[in-house]
Amino acid sequence: MQSDNQNVDRIDVSYVAHLARLHLDKEEIESFQGQLEETLDYVRKISELDVEGIEPTAHAVSVQNVFRADEERPGLNREQVLENSPAHNEEQILVPKIIE
Amino acid sequence: MNYLVSIGLEVHVQLRTVSKMFCGCATGFGAPPNTHVCPVCLGYPGTLPVMNQDAIHYTVVAGLLLGSNISDYSKFDRKSYFYPDMPKNYQISQYDRPLCDGGSVDIEIDGLQKQIGITRIHLEEDVGKSTHFSGKSGVDFNRAGIPLMEIVTEPDITSADEAMSFLVALKQIMLYGEVSGCNLEEGNMRCDVNCSVRPETQSRLGTKTEIKNMNTFKGVHAALLYEIDRQVQALESGEQILQETRRWDPDAGITIQMRVKESEHDYRYFPEPDLMPVVLDSDKIEEWRAQLPELPRERRTRFVEQYGLPDYDAGILVEDKALADYYEEAAKQSANPKAISNWMMTEMLRLLSERGLELGDIAMKPESLAGLVKLTDSNTINSSTAREVFGILFAEGGDPAHIVKEKGLAQVGDSDLLDKLVKQAILDNPRSVEDYRSGKKAAAQFLVGQVMRLTKGKANPKLVQDLLRTKLDG
Numbered sequence A: 001m002q003s004d005n006q007n008v009d010r011i012d013v014s015y016v017a018h019l020a021r022l023h024l025d026k027e028e029i030e031s032f033q034g035q036l037e038e039t040l041d042y043v044r045k046i047s048e049l050d051v052e053g054i055e056p057t058a059h060a061v062s063v064q065n066v067f068r069a070d071e072e073r074p075g076l077n078r079e080q081v082l083e084n085s086p087a088h089n090e091e092q093i094l095v096p097k098i099i100e
Numbered sequence B: 001m002n003y004l005v006s007i008g009l010e011v012h013v014q015l016r017t018v019s020k021m022f023c024g025c026a027t028g029f030g031a032p033p034n035t036h037v038c039p040v041c042l043g044y045p046g047t048l049p050v051m052n053q054d055a056i057h058y059t060v061v062a063g064l065l066l067g068s069n070i071s072d073y074s075k076f077d078r079k080s081y082f083y084p085d086m087p088k089n090y091q092i093s094q095y096d097r098p099l100c101d102g103g104s105v106d107i108e109i110d111g112l113q114k115q116i117g118i119t120r121i122h123l124e125e126d127v128g129k130s131t132h133f134s135g136k137s138g139v140d141f142n143r144a145g146i147p148l149m150e151i152v153t154e155p156d157i158t159s160a161d162e163a164m165s166f167l168v169a170l171k172q173i174m175l176y177g178e179v180s181g182c183n184l185e186e187g188n189m190r191c192d193v194n195c196s197v198r199p200e201t202q203s204r205l206g207t208k209t210e211i212k213n214m215n216t217f218k219g220v221h222a223a224l225l226y227e228i229d230r231q232v233q234a235l236e237s238g239e240q241i242l243q244e245t246r247r248w249d250p251d252a253g254i255t256i257q258m259r260v261k262e263s264e265h266d267y268r269y270f271p272e273p274d275l276m277p278v279v280l281d282s283d284k285i286e287e288w289r290a291q292l293p294e295l296p297r298e299r300r301t302r303f304v305e306q307y308g309l310p311d312y313d314a315g316i317l318v319e320d321k322a323l324a325d326y327y328e329e330a331a332k333q334s335a336n337p338k339a340i341s342n343w344m345m346t347e348m349l350r351l352l353s354e355r356g357l358e359l360g361d362i363a364m365k366p367e368s369l370a371g372l373v374k375l376t377d378s379n380t381i382n383s384s385t386a387r388e389v390f391g392i393l394f395a396e397g398g399d400p401a402h403i404v405k406e407k408g409l410a411q412v413g414d415s416d417l418l419d420k421l422v423k424q425a426i427l428d429n430p431r432s433v434e435d436y437r438s439g440k441k442a443a444a445q446f447l448v449g450q451v452m453r454l455t456k457g458k459a460n461p462k463l464v465q466d467l468l469r470t471k472l473d474g
């Protein structure tokens, strides 16, 4: 499968769906195409800003070094965890067979 | 045609934190499936990760030990991919601003020193573990979120043997730095192997394949021997090498194609908005640098200088940090550090390997070994008794002086008694005496043996020999 990622103006919906392991039919692809492009157009407004001379940043807030001490804390009990999953046996969450 | 081999490794080292990278779940090995999990490491909506500060510290220590540059600004990114062992559908990793850049590991190969370059060291979270049943797979998320340091090398490695030496050296450094338990059986060190070959006339690297998720050093070695040969054969017969991921099948002894590798940007890395950057000031880094442990290489040199050990012996001792620590502990309490080393290099290592034990399993304390050396040096016991006492100490521990006293093992140094026994041996063995006097000097050894037998092996053989000579020659 080929990405057309170089062409940022148009989202290759079927390719992105493939990466996300989503199966979309033709109609869904068309409908998402329109919706995603609208969303992108909206976000693209940000490129109208003049950012000349502004340092790129990974974060909107200038907070750094938020750490926790290396201490063990209790988690969830297994019954709760398994109850939250769509399928399970006594110990594990079950998923469709993973094939490499 | 000759071929050049280029191998690069991506080694995942599990850090020795007690809690996971971004939540407080325990990291202990062997717990029942899905009992070390919480909303954070299960990727429940609305949860937020918080960094474990010790994971950052250990990664920086590893970087300092490998001579890396420590980034003053580092950040985390999301690596998106979809796989059932990854509950969030992205892995928190580091993309363009890893904690450490550069560095190297020195290896020795066929007596020659070689330096293997380190590209970078970044920190990421481990994923869950899946087991396969018929028609279904089961996932255990205990491992998901455990901090993993990924050490990426330059493609400087040129053979399976070099890859092996590199991994052994790296493990040794990680153990000395106390950043990881490096327990291979528990999956503490896992490695992806990138390998390419090219004709020696070609300067650009050949197309590489990646062998995923190797968890033994022997496996890496065997897989590389196979893969190098496979690639050379393919090129020889005019085939193209595909850039692909392969899996090592240890039973069949071959690598098998897995999937055509998705190109890097398909992971769609982007900055992790839930985590703030890590900014390390140089004071902090220097403080950590000042606390770095002595590395095996430096320790070896010091052992030679400080304790007068042969370089070879020092090399063996420092190979295993626990062994070197034990040695130092005993040597500090002894006037004869060379003898301590001799015991460890021979009896200790022999008994450990014969009985499949680790140093930590035995009851014998370093001070007991120092005590044993003292008893030998003061001629309280002879060397064969010393070996016997060593065996007792190894099995049961205890105080060697006490053992010698209790079991009546002290050397017979009473020369009146020995004199009597020597005379008796001469009387009992006229034939040997005759042999000796007619020039068969070896007959003296037989007579020494007889006296030793009369003392149940507790006499000083040298003393017996002298007494016999005086009597026979006189």
Ligand SMILES: [Zn+2]
Pocket (backbone or CB within 6 Å): A075, B020, B023, B024, B025, B036, B037, B038, B039, B040, B041, B042, B145
């Ligand atoms: Zn957790």
